Amino acid sequence: MTAAIPTVTAEPPAPEGAPPGRRRMRLGDQAFAWALLAPAFVVLVAFTHYPIVRSAWSSAQSRSGEVGASQYQRLVEDPVFWQVLRNNLWFALGTVPTSMALAILMAVWVNNKLRGKAFVRLAYFTPTILPMVAVASIWLFFYSPGIGPIDQLLSTLGLPTRNWLGDPDTVLPALIVMMIWKQAGFFMIFYLAGLQNLSPELEEASKLEGASRWYHFRRVTLPLLMPTTLFVFVVALTDAFKIIDHLFIMTGGGPNNASNLLLFYIYDTAFSFFDPNYAGALTMALVVILGLAAVIQFAVLERRVHYR
Numbered sequence: 487m488t489a490a491i492p493t494v495t496a497e498p499p500a501p502e503g504a505p506p507g508r509r510r511m512r513l514g515d516q517a518f519a520w521a522l523l524a525p526a527f528v529v530l531v532a533f534t535h536y537p538i539v540r541s542a543w544s545s546a547q548s549r550s551g552e553v554g555a556s557q558y559q560r561l562v563e564d565p566v567f568w569q570v571l572r573n574n575l576w577f578a579l580g581t582v583p584t585s586m587a588l589a590i591l592m593a594v595w596v597n598n599k600l601r602g603k604a605f606v607r608l609a610y611f612t613p614t615i616l617p618m619v620a621v622a623s624i625w626l627f628f629y630s631p632g633i634g635p636i637d638q639l640l641s642t643l644g645l646p647t648r649n650w651l652g653d654p655d656t657v658l659p660a661l662i663v664m665m666i667w668k669q670a671g672f673f674m675i676f677y678l679a680g681l682q683n684l685s686p687e688l689e690e691a692s693k694l695e696g697a698s699r700w701y702h703f704r705r706v707t708l709p710l711l712m713p714t715t716l717f718v719f720v721v722a723l724t725d726a727f728k729i730i731d732h733l734f735i736m737t738g739g740g741p742n743n744a745s746n747l748l749l750f751y752i753y754d755t756a757f758s759f760f761d762p763n764y765a766g767a768l769t770m771a772l773v774v775i776l777g778l779a780a781v782i783q784f785a786v787l788e789r790r791v792h793y794r
Contacts (some may be wrong), residue, residue, distance in 0.1 A: 542684035544766030557767035570751045577727035580662035587675035597681045614672040622735035625664040673718045680714040
């Protein structure tokens with residue numbers, strides 16, 4: 487004679503006429519869940535939603551306290567804003583695709599069987615863990631006219647040297663190179679994780695079909711990495727519009743606003759020229775730009791993402 491094995495069933499939700507004790511238990515669970523979410527919710531409201539609302543209200547006021555669109559009219563007529571916006575677009579165009587492409591190449595390289603693979607991964611990732619101020623200081627020395635390693639190398643090769651950060655034609659490309667060096671290793675980590683999650687049977691099947699490594703990478707690996715690519719693209723584009731640290735150390739937005747970016751211009755307007763209302767209008771322009779970019783990213787790239 488065998489003993490009956492008791493079965494465990496999920497407790498159904500409390501009906502309308504449930505005893506008060508059972509309802510109190512459900513209310514207690516909900517209160518506990520909200521208590522766990524409360525710290526993150528408070529931080530999100532205090533440091534994200536409230537500043538946006540405050541900036542929107544500030545941008546709608548003139549210096550005399552009148553409510554209107556004068557700050558936005560001033561923004562449209564401001565030539566410095568349009569120059570800064572062009573700088574930021576060129577900066578994003580130079581850093582985002584290049585750093586992502588390098589990140590993929592580095593991830594594929596260190597994912598293969600390689601001598602000293604751990605050392606190579608560490609070398610690629612080291613710039614990521616350095617503070618932005620330290621990175622700016624390092625590259626400020628690299629770009630120093632006459633004494634920097636770049637000019638020293640050019641002098642050795644008999645090539646002309648130049649003031650990389652003092653020339654309007656070279657200052658923005660110089661900053662782009664520094665940013666790519668800083669970001670590529672960080673994005674490599676995400677692509678490396680994505681590659682390690684792919685089944686090795688896919689590559690074996692491609693070899694059996696006679697496909698080349700490039701064909702397998704283009705037709706199999708890249709489509710399967712699209713979720714990672716979407717995430718990295720969003721992060722890279724956001725970073726391109728919120729970089730400010732290196733400008734304090736290296737250029738200060740000069741020469742003649744040639745390296746001035748949008749977030750630095752907002753900071754300069756608010757805390758150097760003490761014009762918070764116009765800084766609020768500039769902030770709302772930045773929020774709109776990033777919002778439109780996010781919509782386009784998820785509307786276009788999301789269609790090409792395969793999660794399974």
